Amino acid sequence: xxxxxxxxxxxxxxxxAGIQADIKAISANGxxxxxxxxxxxAQNTTGVFGVELLSPDFVAQQIDVVFDDIxxxxxxxxxIANAAIATRVAEVxxxxxxxxxxxxxxxxxxxxxxxxxxxxxxxxxxxxxxLAAILTPNLPEAAALLNDTEITHREQMPGLADRxxxxxPEAVLLKGGHLAGADSPDYLATATxxxxxxxxxxxxxxxxxxxxxxxxxxxxxxxxxxxxxxxARAAKAYVARAIAGADTLDVGSGHGxxxxxA
Numbered sequence: 156x157x158x159x160x161x162x163x164x165x166x167x168x169x170x171x172a173g174i175q176a177d178i179k180a181i182s183a184n185g186x187x188x189x190x191x192x193x194x195x196x197a198q199n200t201t202g203v204f205g206v207e208l209l210s211p212d213f214v215a216q217q218i219d220v221v222f223d224d225i226x227x228x229x230x231x232x233x234x235i236a237n238a239a240i241a242t243r244v245a246e247v248x249x250x251x252x253x254x255x256x257x258x259x260x261x262x263x264x265x266x267x268x269x270x271x272x273x274x275x276x277x278x279x280x281x282x283x284x285x286l287a288a289i290l291t292p293n294l295p296e297a298a299a300l301l302n303d304t305e306i307t308h309r310e311q312m313p314g315l316a317d318r319x320x321x322x323x324p325e326a327v328l329l330k331g332g333h334l335a336g337a338d339s340p341d342y343l344a345t346a347t348x349x350x351x352x353x354x355x356x357x358x359x360x361x362x363x364x365x366x367x368x369x370x371x372x373x374x375x376x377x378x379x380x381x382x383x384x385x386x387a388r389a390a391k392a393y394v395a396r397a398i399a400g401a402d403t404l405d406v407g408s409g410h411g412x413x414x415x416x417a
Contacts, residue, residue, distance in 0.1 A: 158378035159226055160186045162371055163218065163244060164233030164261070165194035165206075171412030172198075172364030177231060177371035179415035184393060186375040189225065191217035193244075194236045200363055200407025208236050211243040218244070222251045229255035229378035231371045232287075236271060238278040245282035255377045258287040258324065259370035260296045276300065285323030289383055291370045292319065294333040305333070309340055316344035326383045328373065330366070332356075343387045350384055352391045361401035361411035368413055369394045 160181045167173035174190045181188035193214050197205035221227065230253050235241045248256065260279060262271040271279070280300055284290060297315055298305040300322065306315055309331060316329040326345040334340070341352040372393050376386035400417025 158186045158228040158375060159189065160229045160231065160371070160375050160378060161189045161191060161218070161221055161227050162231045162233065162374075163191045163193060163214070163235070164231070164367065165196055165236065166192055167196060167198055167364070169199040169363075169407065169412070171200065171406070172367045173234060176364035176367040176412070176415070177233065180368045180371040180393075180397075181231075181375050183415050184372050184375040184389075186229075186378065188371075189221055189227075191221065193234055193240050199409070200411050201409035206236070208240065211239040214240050215243040215247045218247045218251070222247075222253075227251075227253065229257065229374040231374040232256065232258045232283065233367055233370065234261040234271070235275065235279065235283070238272065238275040241275055241278040241282055245286060248286055253286070254288070255374060255381075256287050257289045257291060257370050257374040257377065258283055259291045259366055260300060261366065262296050262299055280322060287324035288377065289326045289328055289373060289387075290319060290324040291328045291330065291366070291373065293330045293366065297329060307334070309334060312340070312342040313344065313349050316342050316349065320344050320346075328352075328369075328387050330369070332365070341387070341391060343384060345383055350387075352387060354391060354395055357395065357398045359398060359401050360409075361404070361406075361413065362398060363407075363410040363412045365394060365398065365413060368397060368415065 162177035178188040319327045331340040373390040397413035400414035
């Protein structure tokens with residue numbers, strides 16, 4: 156049976172990140188993609204130029220009508236923008252007893268543009284993290300969630316992931332791409348222990364939408380395996396292939412997108 160995956164995120168009209176990246180990644184990994192939009196953005200590979208938020212009630216209505224009619228095997232949450240939207244998303248997912256929720260705490264775009272109001276971080280921490288099967292922060296996002304300084308060494312990642320797990324998610328996939336060096340290690344912390352997911356850093360500037368792609372792929376793989384370790388390994392391998400194929404695309408003049416169908 157083909158897994159059905161609902162992405163709750165913002166739109167990227169250039170197609171590299173957000174809902175558009177999620178739909179591509181879910182489809183490429185054998186899932187049926189559905190989408191509930193939280194925000195419309197005016198962005199391309201060079202930056203974010205405008206954001207229009209949808210009303211919290213309309214975001215919730217989109218989610219509700221999907222659950223009314225369609226089996227939802229997994230949920231990916233990306234850009235939620237503000238506290239009001241975060242609260243309504245948490246309410247509807249709790250009421251619907253949603254399972255296999257992968258939470259990507261989108262805070263800042265690749266070019267540095269803020270995509271989450273600072274006051275919404277507390278709501279994200281208190282309302283959404285406890286619902287997550289897997290939380291997928293990068294190192295700056297992890298620091299923001301813990302009100303701490305950003306770590307700079309690989310050896311600090313397991314302790315950081317455990318601190319994040321203490322906030323409520325069942326598992327944490329801590330992404331190490333912001334570390335210096337030729338490697339790009341991720342660390343998966345679960346209730347039964349931790350697992351390193353190793354990877355080489357691929358030399359390219361075309362990495363727009365990497366976090367969106369990883370989290371939506373992870374949700375799709377989790378729906379198929381119910382195994383966080385297997386799902387994380389498959390998701391990391393897929394993203395590596397998509398990054399490796401990115402330079403075969405000719406899209407934009409900034410940080411170009413991944414090649415989701417490489």
